[in-house]
Amino acid sequence: MLCENCKERQASVILMQDTPNGSIERNLCEKCAFNLQTFSISPNQEPMSIQQFLSQWLSGSETLQQQTREVQTMPECPECGLTFHRFLEIGKFGCPTCYVTFRERLPKVFGKLHNGNTIHKGKIPESFNEKMTIKKKIEELRLSMQEAIQEEQFEHAAVLRDEIKDWKQKLAAETEEEGGSEHGE
Amino acid sequence: MGNNRYMQNAVTGWMIPHGEHSDIVMSTRIRLARNLREFRFPIAFSDEQAEEVGRIVSEALLSTDEKGYSYTRMNELAPLDRQALVEKHLISHQLAEAEQFGAVFLSEDETISIMVNEEDHLRIQCIYPGLQLENAYQKADETDRALEKKLPYAFDEEFGYLTSCPSNTGTGMRASVMLHLPALTITRQINRIIPAVSRLGMVVRGSYGEGSEAPGNVYQVSNQLTLGKSEREILAELANIVSRLIAHERRSRELLLEKSRIALENRVFRALGTISYARLLPAAEAARCLSDVRLGIDLELIEDVDMTILNELMIFMQSGFLQHYEGEALTSEELDISRAKLFRERLQKS
Numbered sequence: 001m002l003c004e005n006c007k008e009r010q011a012s013v014i015l016m017q018d019t020p021n022g023s024i025e026r027n028l029c030e031k032c033a034f035n036l037q038t039f040s041i042s043p044n045q046e047p048m049s050i051q052q053f054l055s056q057w058l059s060g061s062e063t064l065q066q067q068t069r070e071v072q073t074m075p076e077c078p079e080c081g082l083t084f085h086r087f088l089e090i091g092k093f094g095c096p097t098c099y100v101t102f103r104e105r106l107p108k109v110f111g112k113l114h115n116g117n118t119i120h121k122g123k124i125p126e127s128f129n130e131k132m133t134i135k136k137k138i139e140e141l142r143l144s145m146q147e148a149i150q151e152e153q154f155e156h157a158a159v160l161r162d163e164i165k166d167w168k169q170k171l172a173a174e175t176e177e178e179g180g181s182e183h184g185e
Numbered sequence: 186m187g188n189n190r191y192m193q194n195a196v197t198g199w200m201i202p203h204g205e206h207s208d209i210v211m212s213t214r215i216r217l218a219r220n221l222r223e224f225r226f227p228i229a230f231s232d233e234q235a236e237e238v239g240r241i242v243s244e245a246l247l248s249t250d251e252k253g254y255s256y257t258r259m260n261e262l263a264p265l266d267r268q269a270l271v272e273k274h275l276i277s278h279q280l281a282e283a284e285q286f287g288a289v290f291l292s293e294d295e296t297i298s299i300m301v302n303e304e305d306h307l308r309i310q311c312i313y314p315g316l317q318l319e320n321a322y323q324k325a326d327e328t329d330r331a332l333e334k335k336l337p338y339a340f341d342e343e344f345g346y347l348t349s350c351p352s353n354t355g356t357g358m359r360a361s362v363m364l365h366l367p368a369l370t371i372t373r374q375i376n377r378i379i380p381a382v383s384r385l386g387m388v389v390r391g392s393y394g395e396g397s398e399a400p401g402n403v404y405q406v407s408n409q410l411t412l413g414k415s416e417r418e419i420l421a422e423l424a425n426i427v428s429r430l431i432a433h434e435r436r437s438r439e440l441l442l443e444k445s446r447i448a449l450e451n452r453v454f455r456a457l458g459t460i461s462y463a464r465l466l467p468a469a470e471a472a473r474c475l476s477d478v479r480l481g482i483d484l485e486l487i488e489d490v491d492m493t494i495l496n497e498l499m500i501f502m503q504s505g506f507l508q509h510y511e512g513e514a515l516t517s518e519e520l521d522i523s524r525a526k527l528f529r530e531r532l533q534k535s
Contacts, residue, residue: 010282030228080229092304094229096222096339096347106344106351110412113352115386117413120345122356123326125333128340 218357245335268505355412368437401472453481
């Protein structure tokens with residue numbers, strides 16, 4: 001069946017809509033359902049889906065009312081407009097910026113989905129790897145510099161300060177190479 | 186870049202039995218989910234962004250050393266052709282439905298598919314015959330590294346690779362192994378094994394993914410977690426579970442032979458008779474018989490049938506392929522007739 005809204009993509013979501021004449025069913029694709037943010041949806045695919053899992057978890061909470069209020073007052077993603085409440089309903093992020101917007105709440109979500117794990121361990125893209133190495137280096141140098149100052153070895157501290165400056169320039173160059181600092185570190 | 190090459194050669198690399206334990210393990214698949222930093226995910230992107238993502242990925246792929254990819258947009262393919270690609274495991278069901286902006290790059294030997302604008306901007310898939318987790322991961326990783334040099338991936342120090350679905354966040358990797366487990370199924374041990382495996386952070390399901398039954402006693406075992414474990418750890422855990430399943434299946438086969446040889450021979454040869462002579466062959470029956478004949482070959486009860494043919498028939502028996510082969514849409518009875526005819530022809534040739 002085609003989506004009732006765009007009439008282009010396959011419908012994969014049944015959306016229940018309350019109208020003055022009772023509730024009606026609308027068959028939509030994921031994308032249109034995503035854009036029509038005010039309704040609640042029940043997916044007709046994937047019997048035990050992530051979205052069901054997440055929404056059950058939300059409604060099953062002991063401090064339901066407080067949770068719901070908190071979730072509803074959270075800011076929406078500035079990039080794609082997704083709200084956290086909506087994220088729990090559809091079980092999908094709208095864009096990479098969602099991860100930044102909802103960061104503080106995500107460890108709890110990931111913990112549920114990934115058996116208590118909330119931090120990535122594994123492959124790192126080379127470009128990020130270089131940046132992270134440089135950042136660590138700068139941090140180390142800064143600590144040494146502070147030590148040197150405390151021990152009144154000012155000449156050594158000055159050398160370290162210059163080194164830090166060089167590394168910072170390298171870091172800035174790395175970030176620029178990747179085409180924009182908008183989502184950069 | 187040839188357009189419809191993969192529709193003509195119906196047999197693809199992973200169907201030719203090869204690799205370790207290829208009597209039980211049919212194929213190994215690695216899938217990496219990746220996204221571009223500056224774009225919304227496919228669930229929320231605009232038409233312009235979708236086109237842009239397709240263009241950027243094409244350019245990146247053309248500028249790598251990886252050559253010989255064919256590029257196909259979903260909107261250039263008829264629905265039946267898309268279905269045939271899904272049945273060959275070269276694209277996902279979801280990509281086949283992404284009619285407007287979905288596309289796929291296929292390597293010449295069809296072991297690598299790079300799906301564009303599926304649930305994520307990129308899904309890099311590597312599929313090999315037999316049990317080859319290490320090789321398949323290396324190949325997928327190599328492709329990923331080549332693309333990473335050209336594409337600004339969405340990556341976060343804390344959460345790893347950012348994906349549209351939170352169940353893929355982290356490594357973005359799904360490793361899966363397709364196993365033929367007839368003896369564990371006949372002896373009903375599989376019902377106890379599935380929940381045990383799921384407690385270890387792995388999933389067992391029918392070969393066509395979520396919610397599907399296990400036609401032909403083919404099961405897919407894959408990792409559930411993508412966050413908090415490295416790729417190597419996930420692969421090692423999966424390899425461990427798979428090797429235990431294989432050992433278990435082998436023991437059960439021996440036991441079946443020992444305790445009920447005649448019953449087993451009867452079952453195997455009846456199945457061979459059915460697929461060699463039937464005039465109407467419904468899908469469920471065909472899958473069951475293929476599984477029995479396969480078991481018969483593995484146990485050296487049947488000697489004159491080539492395993493490659495069985496792997497082929499497993500794919501060709503599906504409705505998308507049959508209709509592609511006949512060149513027209515078929516009713517359910519016509520499908521059963523066509524399936525029976527195809528089986529007879531293929532088995533006589535051998």
